[in-house]
Amino acid sequence: MLRASLREVSAALKEGHVTPTELCQRCLALIKSTKFLNAYITVAEETALKQAEESEKRYRTGQPVGVLDGIPIAVKDNFSTAGIETTCASEMLKGYIPPYSATVVQKLLDQGAVLLGKTNLDEFAMGSGSTDGVFGPVRNPWSYSRQYKEKSVPKSHPEDEDSNWVITGGSSGGSAAAVSSFTCFAALGSDTGGSTRNPAAHCGVVGLKPTYGLISRHGLIPLVNSMDVPGILTRCVDDAAVVLGSLAGHDPKDSTTIQDNFKPFELPNLTDVSKLSIGIPKEYHAPGLSSEILALWSKAADLFKNAGANVIEVSLPHTRYSIVCYHVLCTAEVASNMARFDGLEYGHRSDMSKSTESMYAATRREGFNHVVRGRILSGNYFLLKQNYENYFVKAQKVRRLIANDFMKVFRSGVDILLTPTTLSDAVPYIEFIKEDNRTRSAQDDILTQAANMAGLPAISVPTALSERGLPVGLQFIGRSFQEKQLLTVAKWFEKQVKFPMIQLEEVKRHDHGVFQHQKSASFS
């Protein structure tokens, strides 16, 4: 039953096939036995069980709050959670217990969700592998799947089995791994340059990046204020719509949320795609795109074409500059946002006490890893008076050009863009660490971060398994605030490709199924 979707398990709770405390306990047990994945930084066992008990009371009196009542969820560790340590995987915030909860966390709790714990990430969400946090890297559950083992681990080297594990992608790797390994039914991530969609593609789960301004960022420890959004990771598109429904909407505490009325929606079962216009941006055939993913992308385009949709090639000419633009704007905003960490009011504080400035310098020296420090210094460089026009303002101008590219394409009648999410399937950790964080981010974010530049909604849907037995996802980008259309198309696609379920030994042991899932013919 842990392998069921959020909606299925919610129905089971309603009908009394399982109780919230039972569900919570099973998830907690599974978290313990999948500890080697390192997906969780903090497991809030006591509070989770308490929440589950209260949910159970509500179900017993026939008054559950909603679909999310009693559902175990996980939250990325850069969302503030009152009373629960929030570290952002950094020395700077180790031991920090926020006095308030992020709006999105509070909304989930108000809906009765059970918060199992905080998931692992790259330090301060900077990275594309979930490998650079102080609590260590997150392992992709697919490394231990039967599918991967059959295809990739040579039988003659059993010692290599442990060193062959692949990364989750990042920076919301912990959240993706948690959903993928069935320890929770939905997880919150954050998406600034692809940090929700990238690990979603590598871990075979659905990763939704909503439109900028739809979901509150209050309580999300900011990286890039003009691009951050909370991301949603679930096992299927319908679940993502459910979670979106409970999170979206204006928040007076975040003035960058739009004031339009948001109505939660149920996704229709699309049968006729002939009125759809799907755009294939040619620039997304980026250098380094694996031939496997290119083939899957073509196949997907053909899938839509054969079903009657209008599939056309489009051009987003400034795509190749979006990663450079992102690099400048991101480091500049990071330089500003990280200035709040000085040790005075919260977080790590150095013992150096000769002067305020030297205390700040020592605190930041001790608290940040080289990735964060590097970005702060680069950002400060681009913001220097002599460089401000040439770099920062220039990047802002290029940002407008990128956003305009998308506007032009959507105005010409295209409804949805279809692109790959990543350049390849997940790489083994030992390969990944050969290049430094900035190089990796520049390579891996290339397909995802233009959507953050333009603030558009985007979703990664697991499509098929690669030759190595690892998940590959494809990305849909939609118009601003048209999540319903985006998710409807994504759901249709998901139904067509029938992505296989991960076969994990640990889960089989814990799961005395109420539901039996059959593996159906897959897309590849």
Added chain:
Amino acid sequence: MRALSLSRWLRGAARARSTGPGRARPAPGPSQKVTVDVLDHLEHLALVDFRDSEGVERLQKAIQFADQLHEVNTDGVEPMDSVLEDRCLYLREDDVTEGNCTKELLKNAREKVEEYFVAPPGNIPLPKLEERETYLQSS
């Protein structure tokens, strides 16, 4: 003096890049020569140090990477601050609606006295390059 040897290293790297066989050396652009002064200034501004030569290399590479922006023609283009620029964002009334959470806020501070956060003495600038323990000083 040790401070000079780093700038020599930086200039040497720039020279190696821009010299061709027997050709006049082209004037290095602003990105190719990040002076020690600028690095020192950055350490002061950011209150973060360059730990080692890798840190400085990282900055050099970042600047090189960012220079690609100059290939784009942005004549007549307005800079974009936010994707929500066409909307009027919410501003609430200037009324006090919450507060009185001194205890909670002080919980997270390490050094405090009564209701104050305690900081070491201010108005003391960070030591100069020669007196600091920083990579920029050593070679």
